[in-house]
Amino acid sequence: MRYCNDRRNVGSLPEHASDVGTGVAGSEACGDVMRLQVRIRHGMVDEVRFQTYGCGSARAASSLVARWIEGRPLEEALEVRNSAIAHELGLPPVKIHCSILAEEALRAAVADYRSKNAQQCGG
Numbered sequence: 001m002r003y004c005n006d007r008r009n010v011g012s013l014p015e016h017a018s019d020v021g022t023g024v025a026g027s028e029a030c031g032d033v034m035r036l037q038v039r040i041r042h043g044m045v046d047e048v049r050f051q052t053y054g055c056g057s058a059r060a061a062s063s064l065v066a067r068w069i070e071g072r073p074l075e076e077a078l079e080v081r082n083s084a085i086a087h088e089l090g091l092p093p094v095k096i097h098c099s100i101l102a103e104e105a106l107r108a109a110v111a112d113y114r115s116k117n118a119q120q121c122g123g
């Protein structure tokens with residue numbers, strides 16, 4: 001499977017930048033952790049970086065999500081579902097939580113971006 005060793009989007013973005021959102025998700029099932037960051041420009045996902053401390057399926061899920069959402073409108077990025085990730089990667093039922101981790105980290109990253117920018121507008 002080609003995504004588990006795909007390092008294109010591995011890394012981090014400056015966490016305090018106002019156009020960067022950071023999301024962290026952890027799996028109770030196995031203790032693995034995924035940190036995913038998005039940089040939003042003009043309503044588009046401009047850059048995605050992740051650091052995943054987990055199994056091959058979790059790394060593959062983060063890499064796939066990064067490739068799916070980069071260059072797409074923020075609203076479309078939020079439509080990514082763990083079921084689509086699991087299907088694309090052919091994950092067995094025991095590995096479904098690895099794809100849930102990716103969806104949760106993405107949602108948390110977008111929520112972080114939005115709360116940062118809501119605060120700015122509120123002055």
Ligand code: FES
Nearest residue numbers: 001003004056060
């Ligand atoms: Fe690498 Fe499945 S993509 S183990």
Ligand code: FES
Nearest residue numbers: 030032055058098
């Ligand atoms: Fe824990 Fe995949 S994230 S087994």
